[in-house]
Amino acid sequence: MTNKTWNVGIIGLGAIGASHMNHLAKITNTKVAAICDVNANAVEQVGDRLNLPPEKRYSDFQAIIADSEIDFIISGVSNKFHFDILKLAIEYGKPIFSEKPFTRTMEEADELVSLYEKNPIPCMIGFSYRYRPCFQYVKQLVTNGTLGRIRHIAAHYLQEENAPMFNKEYTWRFNKAMAGSGILADIGSHMVDAARFFVGEFTQVSGMMSTFTDRRMDKRTGEYAQVDVDDFTGFQCVLEGGVMGSFYTHKNAIGTRNQFDVTLFGDLGTVRISVERPNEVHLTLRAGENLQLTETVIHLDEKSVKPMLQDFVDYLEQRKSTSVPTIMDGYRNQQVLQAIIDSSEDGVTRSLSF
Template structure:
């Protein structure tokens, strides 16, 4: 365990998402970006120059970075089909890691990693970033304090529009099952699952359907049409702890939705609605003094609910784990639920999680 010194971080994968992590690292005194890895040599050197990373700490091979004795911890931002391999190497070399979601390409990989992890555990955080949205954190606290009474049911949505036919998006890796595993379900649905687990509790069963709206997209290199073999839409009913029912919908074909991730929680005498697009306010409706009717009120969310994701990663590495940090088990359980959703959609029946 690293104590009382700056954690030297190696960043694997330098695509768009890595820019946000580079910024977060720069904001924390506990972390220092000291190594980089990407297969794109030009991008590797460009980012290396910007971040003043030594030339000998710029890698094309992720195992070389992970095994480097001067790298204390790893942040991995790679496509889904590489998630399991990065985690396997970090377990092998006993390197703390922040891994992206979905946890793995499929549940078979998750099961294999679990067998390794139980023998050689490491500090492992999974990138369920919406746990750090202030409005969600505030809503969770109100629910735990019983402000809306006993929770009766929930509704969760994660809607985007970029995949809609009108935008004519070309064939990307996110539309290729061999690389991404699933479509909207794993990309967006994984966040819905984690938000419900974070705020409400464990899933006990699911009943699901998935669909693909755009069956072919143009290959940007060849210009030929290529088959899409992942989902554009997924919806499922679920039962969570204490027999709480929930309905979940996700799609990348919702015109007018940018990044619309939201949850509504209904209790005995109140309702809370929170959205990632409004991180510093929530909508609350609470019946007070046995009044017959009440209306929604928008409440501000204090800056005190703001917490940077990598703060929890640094604390996890330094032996100061914070409550609610998404760890290895959260990733594993999330992947299990994704597997059960697929099983339910394919079989047309309700499936128990365990």
């Protein structure tokens, strides 16, 4: 299989789809062989740029998934369609990369996993931060016991784009029927994955959610539309081994760009990382007879980490893959998101078991 060229089908030609195509261009044994989008102009423009024949330019995602000449799918569409696309991929036995969150609801997630267990397919869910150099390095620190027993993980994920001064217009992300939840599904799901990646499964969770701006202008109608999802989510939790966790996320943080920071506190030391500085790790340790304090900034080579889509191709080729977030990672993540939502609604801490 190592000599195979993988024919890739892209569903969704927006910014996410363009990013994935740029990454695919760096993988020598892949090529974009078909595209799909409801926007006919986007299909025409991208199809022309890629010199794709008319029969490989789709407007129906079922058709591109059913195309026997397409080896795997990359899906970058709104949350509403994650379930339908993943379901079809399972039914057709088609390997797929799908963006997070896994689904909008637990009902959708449960149905997908039931189908998957009967007909498993290679699947990667887009928890891309696992593939940052700092994440990979910290994973090794934890695995090697450098920090000692982990006692607490803390994270926040902040952006500013939804603050009132920017007059962010109403989009599908502010609609529960389309998105499932707001900031929690959008970027909070990355915090949940980071906790699972570094520590393990959630066992208890207590959440609080709020909507800062409850109406936004819908440019399609020229009227204000009701926002029925969260602008803020915070949650505390217990993870495997009694590790405590504290997390918050919102896009009302003036002066931030993409501030996703994670800190792990262990018996021997503390480590801090920030996605805005993906090649840095701040490590603080105490050791020796006098428990001497050492503070080190470790600078990493980004080339040392395998890119996410390369890891997926290696996974398909049954080569060594490093951190593939599988369909079950998507499912476990969705279970935690639902527990946070449920807890925020009634104030009751939720227990999770796996």
